[in-house]
Amino acid sequence: MIEECGVFGIIGTKDATALTALGLHALQHRGQEASGIASYDGKHFHNERFMGLVSDNFSDAATLNGLPGESAIGHTRYSTQGETVLRNVQPLYADLDRTGIAIAHNGNLTNSKTLRADLVRRGCIFQSTSDSEIFLQLTARSQYISVTDKLIEGLKQVEGAYALTVLTPEGLIGARDPVGIRPLILGDLDGAPILASETCALDIIGATFVRDINPGEVVICRADGTIESRQVFPKKEHARPCIFELIYFAKPDSVVDGQSVYELRKRLGEQLALEANCEADLVSPIPDSGVPAAIGFSQHTGLPYEMALIRSHFIGRTFIEPEQRIREAGVARKHSPNRSLIEGKRVVLIDDSIVRGTTSRKISQMLRKAGAKEVHMRIACPPIIHPDFYGINTPSHSELLAVNRSVEEMRELIGVDSLAFLSLDGLYKAFRKGKRDDAAPAFTDHCFTGDYPTKLTDHDAESRDAMITQLSFLAETS
Ligand code: AMP
Numbered sequence: 001m002i003e004e005c006g007v008f009g010i011i012g013t014k015d016a017t018a019l020t021a022l023g024l025h026a027l028q029h030r031g032q033e034a035s036g037i038a039s040y041d042g043k044h045f046h047n048e049r050f051m052g053l054v055s056d057n058f059s060d061a062a063t064l065n066g067l068p069g070e071s072a073i074g075h076t077r078y079s080t081q082g083e084t085v086l087r088n089v090q091p092l093y094a095d096l097d098r099t100g101i102a103i104a105h106n107g108n109l110t111n112s113k114t115l116r117a118d119l120v121r122r123g124c125i126f127q128s129t130s131d132s133e134i135f136l137q138l139t140a141r142s143q144y145i146s147v148t149d150k151l152i153e154g155l156k157q158v159e160g161a162y163a164l165t166v167l168t169p170e171g172l173i174g175a176r177d178p179v180g181i182r183p184l185i186l187g188d189l190d191g192a193p194i195l196a197s198e199t200c201a202l203d204i205i206g207a208t209f210v211r212d213i214n215p216g217e218v219v220i221c222r223a224d225g226t227i228e229s230r231q232v233f234p235k236k237e238h239a240r241p242c243i244f245e246l247i248y249f250a251k252p253d254s255v256v257d258g259q260s261v262y263e264l265r266k267r268l269g270e271q272l273a274l275e276a277n278c279e280a281d282l283v284s285p286i287p288d289s290g291v292p293a294a295i296g297f298s299q300h301t302g303l304p305y306e307m308a309l310i311r312s313h314f315i316g317r318t319f320i321e322p323e324q325r326i327r328e329a330g331v332a333r334k335h336s337p338n339r340s341l342i343e344g345k346r347v348v349l350i351d352d353s354i355v356r357g358t359t360s361r362k363i364s365q366m367l368r369k370a371g372a373k374e375v376h377m378r379i380a381c382p383p384i385i386h387p388d389f390y391g392i393n394t395p396s397h398s399e400l401l402a403v404n405r406s407v408e409e410m411r412e413l414i415g416v417d418s419l420a421f422l423s424l425d426g427l428y429k430a431f432r433k434g435k436r437d438d439a440a441p442a443f444t445d446h447c448f449t450g451d452y453p454t455k456l457t458d459h460d461a462e463s464r465d466a467m468i469t470q471l472s473f474l475a476e477t478s
Helices: 016-026 061-065 112-121 133-141 147-155 243-249 261-275 291-301 324-334 358-369 407-414 424-430 457-477
Strands: 003-011 034-040 045-051 071-079 092-096 099-106 163-168 171-176 185-189 192-196 208-212 217-221 227-231 282-285 309-311 335-337 346-351 374-379 418-421
Touching: 003 016, 003 099, 003 163, 003 171, 016 034, 016 061, 016 071, 016 192, 034 099, 034 163, 045 099, 071 099, 071 163, 071 171, 092 133, 099 133, 099 147, 112 133, 112 457, 133 147, 147 163, 147 171, 147 217, 171 192, 192 217, 243 261, 261 291, 261 424, 282 291, 291 346, 309 358, 324 335, 324 358, 335 358, 346 358, 358 374, 358 407, 407 418
Parallel strands: 282 346, 346 374, 374 418
Antiparallel strands: 003 071, 003 192, 034 045, 034 071, 092 099, 099 163, 163 171, 171 217, 185 192, 185 208, 217 227, 309 335
């Protein structure tokens, strides 16, 4: 199951649960489908999970008081494959021998199906279809005494992307995969250590940023404020964080690697203007994700920045609707054309990315119907031509608009007068990384390059099975 998520954790404060609820609220953009909080009161674990928004479920005193203790973790999530059931909502909890563990995971494993099949063959009973349960199962089977050691033994068996916050009687544990694909940061609130996906979760509670958790690092945060760090996997020269965090996923007011996400996205727009300027009367974002790049494009070109589309704030992300028909209706409900502004005008639309092309197709039709004279589209990243397996929920090859299509073919399909994408080198340049170093890229950028930074065990096994099925079919029919 593919998931996009935000994680949070805090230890050593009597307001652990309320602070976790606030942290999750700030991370709501990373997942709006369900959320949960687990706390530990020194003797017992408590866990509450709900479908729906954090603010709908974790604002009342009764719920928060039902989660006592000075340490807590939280999780907010999307899923995409119809498995929208409470048993998959995190944190996931398990009783261990004389102790327990609760876990919140952002990212996707690339060998979870293989591991799961093996564990089931050996008698494990899974309670959910979430690949995050693998961490619990592996931890529970470990022969180590301490929960931390058990967890680490499990980490050594998984492949793929993970940023974890884990609640144990030994402390609050944070872990980041050896490549550092998904983000995890360490913060501090008056001596209470915090773990979170993004800095916006620290800002909301007045906490300070301490540092990133390193790729392959496990930190054990204790109630007295001490932090033990274990570099479980060899320290890499460079982390390879997912480039899509900066392009789309992170909140614009977050700071990543010392740089404001908003500023970085504005630079994408400036670079786009350098590479693919356009004769037009105005530039407009596809709100909200295209806003910073459109501002950058406007400031660089001098074209007036206007709102050609008005976004309804009463509808969430349309991208994750499982059915294409519903996705299309969702786009129309989410954006409406600003008719009096665009009538007779040449409009340049800016968006952060094109995935299936649903948004761009609908919006270009909408603007033409509303009387735009010309509609041009500029995209603040290169064409996405490879699927993601690490938790950002871009679909398979067959659904990606840019696969096997030239820019001209895409232009025609979308129905715009011109279309241009930012180049890969332009993307790296805008993110202040110089030219892409092919031997050691600064980012995980597989969506554009096909350069996956981990093994893809499940995917390879599926391809092998599909090939064997096809070969045996050919043998039978020949
Ligand atoms: P599509 O309509 O399928 O081409 O998707 C592109 C739109 O979805 C753009 O407006 C993006 O801002 C947004 N988007 C891109 N990546 C993601 C993602 N991983 N999750 C949710 N929305 C996304």
